[in-house]
Amino acid sequence: MTDRTKTSRIPGFHKKSPKERLDLVADFAGLDGETVGHLSDMGNLDPHLADHLIENVIATMNVPVGIATNMRIDGEDVLIPMATEESSVVAAVCNAARQCYDSGGFTTSMSGSLMIAQIQLVGASAPHEARIRILERRDEIKEICDACDPVLVKLGGGFRDLEVRIVDSLGGPMVVTHLIVDTRDAMGANAVNTMAEKLAPHVQEWTGGRVYLRILSNLADRRLARARATWTAEAIGGAEVRDGIVSAYHFAHADPYRAATHNKGIMNGISAVVLATGNDTRAIEAGAHAYAARDGHYGSLTRWEVTREGHLAGTIEVPMAVGLVGGATKLHPTARANLRILGATSADRLARIIAAVGLAQNFSALKALATTGIQKGHMALHAQNIAMMAGAVGEEIDRVAAIMVERGTVRVDVAEAELRRLRG
Incomplete structure (x- = not known):
C-alpha cells in the first residue's frame, strides 16, 4: 500500500550536502544502515568533486575498469582501459586483437575535428531568399563566431564553413543554418553552442524569421574515425569461419532488426572506452546510430570483405566527437589516469583508438555467432x-x-x- 505521507517535494534539496541528501533519501526509502554506509563510500572520487559534476549527489557508482591487451594501432602497442559492467566485452577485444596482431593490427585515420551547430529559423516568408541572405553574410558570421572563443582560434580552431538548408517539416519549411567549427582537442559542445546563441539574433534580423533552437548536432559526420584490420584465414579458423563472418555482416547490412544488435555489440567496445576517458557516451551512441541510418536505411557500422589473398578485411567508420579538455575528461581523476594509460595526447588519436576497439569488438561477436554461438x-x-x-x-x-x-x-x-x- 502506498505511503501517502511521503513526498518527493523537498525544498532546498540541491543546497544540502551529499550526506544530508542521503539521509533524506534513506528516510524516504527506508534504507537500512548497511545500505546507507555503502552509498556513503564514494570510493576514489572526492565527494566535493562528485557534488560539482552533477546535481543532487548522494553517492557514486563504481564501474569496473578492465584493460584490453594485444592492441596494436598504427604500428604502436596500446593498452586500452574499458569501463563496463558487461561480461566478455573486454575479453572479446583482447581476443580479436590477438588474432590480427601478427598481420599488423589496426590502421586508423580521422576525417577531421569539425563539429556542427544548428540554428533553426521558422516563419520566414521567403525561405529560399532567407537562405541566400544568410550565406551572403559568411565573413560576418565568421567574425561573430571566432570572437566567441579566442582561445580556440589561438589553438588553430574556430569557424570553418557555413551551410544553410531548407528542411520541410510538419510545421512548414524551416531554414536551418549549420556552423561548421573546428573544435580541436575539445569535444566542442560548449564552444559551438555559444556561437549559435550569439549568432541567433543576427539571423532573425537578416531574415525577418524567428529563431527557436540553437544547439550542436550529435551527428558529427564531419568528425569520422576510421579503422581497418585484416585477419588471415588461418588465424581465425579457416575459410568457413571467414565466410560465416561475412554472411553475418550481410545479414546486419540488410536487416535493421539484426543491425540494431550488431551495432549494439560495436558500441559495447566504443562506449566502454568513451566512459573510461570521461567522455559523453550518450552523444557518441546517438551519433553512431544516426550515422548508421544516414542513407534512409539502418544498417551496419562496419564492413566485412574477403581480400584477394582470401583473408578477412574489416573496416569501420563512425562519428567520434571525443575530447581531452573540459568536463569530466579533465576533472575526473580516473578518467585522467585512463588517458595516461592510453597515451592519447590528442582528441584525434583518442577517437581513432576508440574506432579500432569498436571494430575488434564486432569481429569477436561475429566470429562467435558464426561458430560456437554467442552464449x-x-x-x-x-x-x-x-x-x-x-x-x-x-x-x-x-x-x-x-x-x-x-x-x-x-x-x-x-x-x-x-x-x-x-x-x-
Whole structure:
C-alpha cells in the first residue's frame, strides 16, 4: 500500500550536502544502515568533486575498469582501459586483437575535428531568399563566431564553413543554418553552442524569421574515425569461419532488426572506452546510430570483405566527437589516469583508438555467432556473476560457475543448489 505521507517535494534539496541528501533519501526509502554506509563510500572520487559534476549527489557508482591487451594501432602497442559492467566485452577485444596482431593490427585515420551547430529559423516568408541572405553574410558570421572563443582560434580552431538548408517539416519549411567549427582537442559542445546563441539574433534580423533552437548536432559526420584490420584465414579458423563472418555482416547490412544488435555489440567496445576517458557516451551512441541510418536505411557500422589473398578485411567508420579538455575528461581523476594509460595526447588519436576497439569488438561477436554461438563464451563469464548472486565467495565462484557451464544451465537456482552441495 502506498505511503501517502511521503513526498518527493523537498525544498532546498540541491543546497544540502551529499550526506544530508542521503539521509533524506534513506528516510524516504527506508534504507537500512548497511545500505546507507555503502552509498556513503564514494570510493576514489572526492565527494566535493562528485557534488560539482552533477546535481543532487548522494553517492557514486563504481564501474569496473578492465584493460584490453594485444592492441596494436598504427604500428604502436596500446593498452586500452574499458569501463563496463558487461561480461566478455573486454575479453572479446583482447581476443580479436590477438588474432590480427601478427598481420599488423589496426590502421586508423580521422576525417577531421569539425563539429556542427544548428540554428533553426521558422516563419520566414521567403525561405529560399532567407537562405541566400544568410550565406551572403559568411565573413560576418565568421567574425561573430571566432570572437566567441579566442582561445580556440589561438589553438588553430574556430569557424570553418557555413551551410544553410531548407528542411520541410510538419510545421512548414524551416531554414536551418549549420556552423561548421573546428573544435580541436575539445569535444566542442560548449564552444559551438555559444556561437549559435550569439549568432541567433543576427539571423532573425537578416531574415525577418524567428529563431527557436540553437544547439550542436550529435551527428558529427564531419568528425569520422576510421579503422581497418585484416585477419588471415588461418588465424581465425579457416575459410568457413571467414565466410560465416561475412554472411553475418550481410545479414546486419540488410536487416535493421539484426543491425540494431550488431551495432549494439560495436558500441559495447566504443562506449566502454568513451566512459573510461570521461567522455559523453550518450552523444557518441546517438551519433553512431544516426550515422548508421544516414542513407534512409539502418544498417551496419562496419564492413566485412574477403581480400584477394582470401583473408578477412574489416573496416569501420563512425562519428567520434571525443575530447581531452573540459568536463569530466579533465576533472575526473580516473578518467585522467585512463588517458595516461592510453597515451592519447590528442582528441584525434583518442577517437581513432576508440574506432579500432569498436571494430575488434564486432569481429569477436561475429566470429562467435558464426561458430560456437554467442552464449558459449559469454555464459562462461556470466556464470561467475550468477554464482556470486547465489552467494558464492572466493574459490566457490569459479567452482560453481564451472559446474553450471559444464551442465549448460546458467541460472541462479542452479547456482544456489550447487553452492549448498559444495558446502555440504
